Amino acid sequence: MSDQTPAVELRIAHVFFKNRRVLEDLNRRFPSRSATAIYGPSGSGKTTLLRTLSRMNDDVEGFRVEGRVLIEGENIYSKEVDASRLRRKVGMLFQKPCVFPKSIYQNVVFGLRHRDGIDRKALPEMAESVLREVRLWDEVKDRLNEWAPTLSQGQQQRLALARLLILEPKILLMDEPTSSLDPRSVEAIEALIERHSKLRAILLVTHNLEQARRVCDEIVFMDCGRFLESPPLPHSSPAGEELLNY
Numbered sequence: 001m002s003d004q005t006p007a008v009e010l011r012i013a014h015v016f017f018k019n020r021r022v023l024e025d026l027n028r029r030f031p032s033r034s035a036t037a038i039y040g041p042s043g044s045g046k047t048t049l050l051r052t053l054s055r056m057n058d059d060v061e062g063f064r065v066e067g068r069v070l071i072e073g074e075n076i077y078s079k080e081v082d083a084s085r086l087r088r089k090v091g092m093l094f095q096k097p098c099v100f101p102k103s104i105y106q107n108v109v110f111g112l113r114h115r116d117g118i119d120r121k122a123l124p125e126m127a128e129s130v131l132r133e134v135r136l137w138d139e140v141k142d143r144l145n146e147w148a149p150t151l152s153q154g155q156q157q158r159l160a161l162a163r164l165l166i167l168e169p170k171i172l173l174m175d176e177p178t179s180s181l182d183p184r185s186v187e188a189i190e191a192l193i194e195r196h197s198k199l200r201a202i203l204l205v206t207h208n209l210e211q212a213r214r215v216c217d218e219i220v221f222m223d224c225g226r227f228l229e230s231p232p233l234p235h236s237s238p239a240g241e242e243l244l245n246y
């Protein structure tokens with residue numbers, strides 16, 4: 001793979017759930033080391049797009065992709081690619097924090113437990129480093145063996161993010177990650193997106209245009225399962241203004 005290969009390249013003609021077409025004509029490259037916001041009304045297909053990029057709809061009955069989705073140049077819907085290999089490159093953070101019924105520490109190192117070539121003795125240090133990255137270390141350093149589900153929502157979301165970061169994903173997908181969080185957690189996650197956009201490709205779905213402008217290099221507008229070709233700037237087309245104010 002050359003440096004010029006985009007992290008993600010979409011060549012999607014259609015995505016269906018049974019006979020309902022939810023994504024259409026999505027052709028776009030997302031560079032590595034860059035944060036892109038995806039912004040659009042409810043039902044426009046943002047979550048479906050992120051789930052399609054991480055093959056999370058594989059088990060959904062009637063889900064079908066027509067076209068190609070290239071991650072670092074490889075079509076993830078070709079037969080040779082299995083989903084577990086893909087998960088090593090692509091991490092996804094959901095709107096609702098997802099933590100496992102395990103200790104805080106076990107959550108952080110969860111994805112590394114069966115990975116070859118990991119020095120077990122290095123795990124505590126790696127865990128501390130990612131917990132610091134998400135600004136959770138000071139809050140949990142004295143209770144790493146406590147049950148993770150007892151953490152607050154904002155802490156759980158930062159923990160879920162630490163669990164992804166320890167795997168060093170090339171591509172980080174975030175689906176409205178801060179929409180139900182306290183200001184402190186929002187700030188920690190926004191700061192992390194800014195820093196990590198220098199290291200990996202980040203696709204951030206957000207309903208918050210100010211957030212998109214603050215932390216992303218680019219904003220892609222979606223409506224009715226398509227990208228809008230020219231992002232609506234203030235005082236541009238009436239359709240654009242409508243979307244900005246949806």
Ligand SMILES: Nc1ncnc2c1ncn2[C@@H]1O[C@H](COP(=O)(O)OP(=O)(O)OP(=O)(O)O)[C@@H](O)[C@H]1O
Pocket residue numbers: 017020022040041042043044045046047048049060
């Ligand atoms: N598993 C599914 N089965 C059938 N239809 C689905 C499924 N998941 C999503 N859809 C449909 O796909 C369309 C896009 O939904 P999606 O959740 O991607 O929108 P969204 O842009 O993320 O909306 P929001 O901003 O509310 O999260 C909707 O019409 C939705 O009903």
Ligand SMILES: [Mg+2]
Pocket residue numbers: 046047048175
């Ligand atoms: Mg959604």
